[in-house]
Amino acid sequence: MNILIVEDEKALAENMVNYLDQSGYHCEWVDNLTNAQEKVWSYSYDCIIVDITLPDGSGLDVIERLKAIKSKSGIIIVSAKNAMEDKIAGLDIGADDYLTKPFDLSELNARIKSVIRRRSFEAQNEIIFQEIAISPYDHVVTVHGKPLNLTKKEFDLLLYFVSNQKRVITKESIAEHLWGDDMDMVDSFDFIYSHLKNLRKKIEEKGGKDYIQTVYGIGYKFMKE
Amino acid sequence: MKLLNIANRNYIATLILVFVIGSIVGYFVLKSIVNNEFNQKLFAEKDQLIYELHTFEDLKSNYYLNIGDKIQLEEVDYDPKIKSVLSDTIMYDEFEKKELPFRILTFSDNFKGRFYEVRITKSLLSNNDLMKGITEIMILVVVLLSISLIIINRFLSKKIWDPFHQILNNLKEFKISKPEPLSTIDTTVDEFRDLKNALNNMIGKSISDYQNLKEYTENTSHEIQTPLAIIRNKSEMLLQEPLSESQLTEIGKIYEASGRLSRLKEGLSMLTKIDNNQFVDNEPIHIRRFIKKKLANVEELILIKNLKVTTKYQADPIIEMNNDLAYMMVTNLLSNAIKHNLENGRIDILLGAHELLIENTGRDPGIPTKQLFNRFKRTGKNIESVGLGLSLIKRIADYYKMTIEYTYNNNWHLIKITF
Numbered sequence: 001m002n003i004l005i006v007e008d009e010k011a012l013a014e015n016m017v018n019y020l021d022q023s024g025y026h027c028e029w030v031d032n033l034t035n036a037q038e039k040v041w042s043y044s045y046d047c048i049i050v051d052i053t054l055p056d057g058s059g060l061d062v063i064e065r066l067k068a069i070k071s072k073s074g075i076i077i078v079s080a081k082n083a084m085e086d087k088i089a090g091l092d093i094g095a096d097d098y099l100t101k102p103f104d105l106s107e108l109n110a111r112i113k114s115v116i117r118r119r120s121f122e123a124q125n126e127i128i129f130q131e132i133a134i135s136p137y138d139h140v141v142t143v144h145g146k147p148l149n150l151t152k153k154e155f156d157l158l159l160y161f162v163s164n165q166k167r168v169i170t171k172e173s174i175a176e177h178l179w180g181d182d183m184d185m186v187d188s189f190d191f192i193y194s195h196l197k198n199l200r201k202k203i204e205e206k207g208g209k210d211y212i213q214t215v216y217g218i219g220y221k222f223m224k225e
Numbered sequence: 226m227k228l229l230n231i232a233n234r235n236y237i238a239t240l241i242l243v244f245v246i247g248s249i250v251g252y253f254v255l256k257s258i259v260n261n262e263f264n265q266k267l268f269a270e271k272d273q274l275i276y277e278l279h280t281f282e283d284l285k286s287n288y289y290l291n292i293g294d295k296i297q298l299e300e301v302d303y304d305p306k307i308k309s310v311l312s313d314t315i316m317y318d319e320f321e322k323k324e325l326p327f328r329i330l331t332f333s334d335n336f337k338g339r340f341y342e343v344r345i346t347k348s349l350l351s352n353n354d355l356m357k358g359i360t361e362i363m364i365l366v367v368v369l370l371s372i373s374l375i376i377i378n379r380f381l382s383k384k385i386w387d388p389f390h391q392i393l394n395n396l397k398e399f400k401i402s403k404p405e406p407l408s409t410i411d412t413t414v415d416e417f418r419d420l421k422n423a424l425n426n427m428i429g430k431s432i433s434d435y436q437n438l439k440e441y442t443e444n445t446s447h448e449i450q451t452p453l454a455i456i457r458n459k460s461e462m463l464l465q466e467p468l469s470e471s472q473l474t475e476i477g478k479i480y481e482a483s484g485r486l487s488r489l490k491e492g493l494s495m496l497t498k499i500d501n502n503q504f505v506d507n508e509p510i511h512i513r514r515f516i517k518k519k520l521a522n523v524e525e526l527i528l529i530k531n532l533k534v535t536t537k538y539q540a541d542p543i544i545e546m547n548n549d550l551a552y553m554m555v556t557n558l559l560s561n562a563i564k565h566n567l568e569n570g571r572i573d574i575l576l577g578a579h580e581l582l583i584e585n586t587g588r589d590p591g592i593p594t595k596q597l598f599n600r601f602k603r604t605g606k607n608i609e610s611v612g613l614g615l616s617l618i619k620r621i622a623d624y625y626k627m628t629i630e631y632t633y634n635n636n637w638h639l640i641k642i643t644f
Contacts, residue, residue, distance in 0.1 A: 009451050009454075009455070011455040011459070012451065012454055012455055012458060015455070015458035015459060015461075015462055016458075018462060019458075019461075019462065022465075053447065080446065080447040080448075080450035080451055080454070100450075101450045101451060101453070101454040102450060102453045102454030102456075102457040102458070102483065102484075102487050103454065103457075104457070104458075104461060105458055105461050105462070106461070151525060153525050167465055168464040168465055168473075170461070170464070170477070170480060170481075172480070172481060172484050173461075179526075181556065182522055182523055182526070182556065182560070190529070191525075191526060191529045191530075194529045195525075195529075215464075215473065216470060216474075217473075217474050217477055218464060218473055218474070218476075218477040218480075219464075219477075
């Protein structure tokens, strides 16, 4: 999987490249609009991450170029401005998703996976992790072939874990992923624990193993053993 | 009262006063002049008569002078010693066939050894007519002048004040967030030109100040977000490293603080945006739908805390307000009710035609509820919360001229918004 990162801030780009490389992607990075235009012209990427504010222009131009050449790449906008107009403009001209800085790398990773799944018609395919099979398209999860009855939040949580295997995922990142704007509604992360407890219980009931490890005080890690 | 009316009223009052005083004074001055002239005429006639009587032979008992004037000579046997006596009387006038005022000059003299009492009678009519005429003309002039003054004022002021009204209308329509220059008002009046120029300068300055502030807010927002994102992502990367538990905890704290900082910044820039009136696009908002949608979104959260929520929709009010602000207000209200609630607590929501009441169980805030509307005022324990929620609600309520009350009574918090 090839990913192009268009981001003028070196430190941020490095983080993205590192995190995504470790997730098994092949990342390329450019820090300006001109180079970005050249890259998307010459190569094909599965997903392109574009910062809107670039030193030599707007990231929206890259998206327009991609649309002009009928590229099949997924497009995720990252922007420091949490401005509705930018968001709407970006999604209007064909971006798949929008992230406001600062964001968690685990969140970016999950979004990339989701965009690529949708783009490559993998949506109908199942994501298999050990005895767990997740079908993102119709929101069905099976353990040893037996269907699980999960709430929407539990489903989202499991998918988020599977997308970020072997990574420490912070409680904040989970809260933001599950609740978004409503994240402020909670004064503690007890509710995550609650969701996790239910998820574990439901998986174990069907004979699945508990893959969720607690990283004390910080968050959780999803991995086999 | 309109400026024009005040001016008119004063003009006319002064005009009438001046004319009344002028007329009265004029009347008496003229009257005395005419009177004097009349008397002088009488005396002149007397002198002429005495001269004629002494010069000519025959004496008649009656002389008719002008129409209505006559001289009577009455022979008396003693000297009446009347010098000159003026008296006014009313007599029947043969010519006019009615009773009219006359002035009589009576004196005595002797001609050729005989004593005579002489009466010169002169009609006062012309005198009175003159006075009447003058008074009538005065009144007519006052009336005509008043009317023409009013008409001219009306007409002129409409025309003269027109640019002023145009400027005023432009100002009323003016919105700093969508600035439009004052329409090209054409006026030759110096004052209005000055006013227009002064306003244009002021507006120009306001617009540039506003733009600067807006840019500053946007730039800070942008420039702060990037380093924050770096801190957050770097610490996230570090968390993946095989470090000791205590090191991971420290990094976790950095990570968490960066998250709080960015939420804090979001909240503050939101408050600034409200203060700068940057939310101008209003649309009809169905508060009821907003509440229902939000409650559905946080259903699981309510379930986890085991809260009992009751909603009573007595009406379906539609409020003209900005979508983002309405969303923020409802979210923050419900967020507070959930966040600061007790385990197994309750939330009662009542929506009326002009009010929204949100009541929830919760701990004693410990400080007067009014203070909770201030920025960064929060009850001691909730470190996670940024402390801007209520302040935001209050600001949005103020922005839309809604009143907001917060009362705490015996483990029940009540927020009432009247719109």
